[in-house]
Amino acid sequence: MDVRIWFNRIWPARVHLIPMLRDNPDHARVQVYGTHPDPAAPALTACDVVEPEPGEDEAFFDFAIDFCQRHDIDVIMPSSRLVALADRAEAFSAVDTRVMCAPAETLRAVTDKSRMYAAAERSRVPVAPWRAVSDADGLRKAVQEFAGTDSALCVKPAGEYSAYGFRLLDDSPLKVSDFERLPRPTASVSAVADALQHAQDRGETVPELIVMPYLDPPEVSVDCLSDTAGTLVSAIARAKSGRVRTLVDDPDVMELARLAVGHFRLAYLSNVQFRYWKGQPVLLEVNARAAAGIYQTRMTGVNLVWAAVRMLLCGDPGEVPRPMLGGRLAVVEDAIPLSDTVIPDSRARERTPPPSPVGAPEANRTLSP
Template identity: 30%
Template sequence: MIWFLEGQSSQRDVIAGARAALPERIQIVASHRQSRPEITGLADLALREPQDNEARIAWVIDTARAHGVKVVLAGRVGHVYEAHRADFERAGLVLVTGALSLDTFERVDDKSVFTREASAAGLACIPAITVHTQAELESAYAQLSRDGQVCVKPTRGIYGQGFWRVSEDVDPFRSFANADSHEVNLNVFAQAYGQSEQPKPLLVMPYMPGSECSVDMVCEAGKAVAFVGRRKQGLMQTFERDSDAVELALRAAEHFGCDGIVNVQTRDDASGQPHLLEINLRYSGGIGYTRETGVNLPGIFATRRLNLPQPLGAWRDDVQVKAITVAVSVRGEELLR
């Protein structure tokens, strides 16, 4: 058996990919802290996780042993599970968190540390200045704005939360009138940052005007055994596997020793050269789209970890996809559990 713990909403896509690749005799367990039957309903056994992070550790281990689970994949809070890797190993369980040590989580999750290490390793990375005060923010902006547009983002976070393009020329009210533009006036942003009671460190960086490439991959101790690059083109997403962006992402995953289903993001500069943005030690929200290329990443992960034949795939060129909302029917009693 294999167990997919609470992850992003794409947990459903990961379960579906694994189910398509695994023999029917191999059961899948899925769990979530919330009532999410539209996700866990795809599994053979659906469970509700304890709310407390630490309480989940003993519960997962005990439940896995009781049901004969062999492999446990963490989705969210992978670092919490990684801290207890020895407990899982003593219980005879294969724990997959996205990394093989807590040190990797610290080096990757703190984008300031990640940027410094990636640059030192010779990996093309967007240069950044870490700031903690309004004065440092304004100084960093003055330094970087001489060469072009400037942007900021928190040193820790997901989903691009806290990302803003900063400029002195932006209408002071634009960030309130149209937050989705992610544009903010420098003075408005700097003053608000300076007045924050507990300002969190920020990265101030040159803004790369090119497109982003999100590379989903299955890694084993740093080696990518399968991968697909996704690039947004307006409302559509296209796919690639033989590109400079994908190659950069693979080198980054190897350097940081990624292990599991992970995601590496890059962004092109004005000349089309990719630069590292970040590594997510978990599967991405869009991993389900990659199956349209003929590559079943969740299926490859599940079969290899269970020592089973992995699904055969044939790469499909010139594929484009567009995300749509799909209704999933669930019974009323499932929502009450």
């Protein structure tokens, strides 16, 4: 059968998922649709059909429903606007499109780090000490509270900003030897406090920040596949060290990932990250979507990405083999040729009728060719 999959605001890293979707164990024919506000976005060149998408939320959802209807999209694999898409999941279901995401309440809980850490503390998932601050006085107080921990401190936005807002708090002066190594994302306590105070004085909205100890490496990123109840089906842990990734078999980390996925009721593809505090793994971050590096898991012989698509459409992931762990790999840059982006005719396209009748239960759909 044909499966039509749409990546909205497609990231460059999503290019690596496309071969995993096409080379699937069910031998389904996959057609990939990509949209982005920038019609010259490089990732679009890997898609079968591309269109520009509106940048504004108000215009996007009218566009999205129309896009799904015109192209008979089976699955949306969101790259952005996850919460808003989850809020409108029923509207997409009405046009026979499934959105691969957890419930909206789950997404709201995990995209706010202060809410996420507080929720984790109510479970059995360990969390390092942390403080939420939103003004200069709060920042200085938090730094003073952590003064006796003998650990470097860091600050990061509580919202979903990837790693862009992360800074190590470092008041030491610049040294000549610093020019002989790669720069680190550092800021002094006074610089961060001044930024918060200036924003407050100008009446700007000040985002909540998290202050916490800088946790010990390695960072272990666990790519998870789970059902809609948060029951873990498969998980693969990647320990990061520079450009090297080790596909680790760590029962303690896997158990914590299982607890986190169940506690937050994560669904389909998610990613749970850990680092170490006083020698023990602690929760760093929860992403209710596929991580940028999930393509690395294909080295284990497991196609988590396709298993999630099958679970969404059919109600089960198919046969998911036990991952082959212990391997090491290097993450390197690659280059892909760019062609002129061709924007297709926006008129409706004809499509071969689906193999199952309209209105048939999703669990009865088949992915047999």
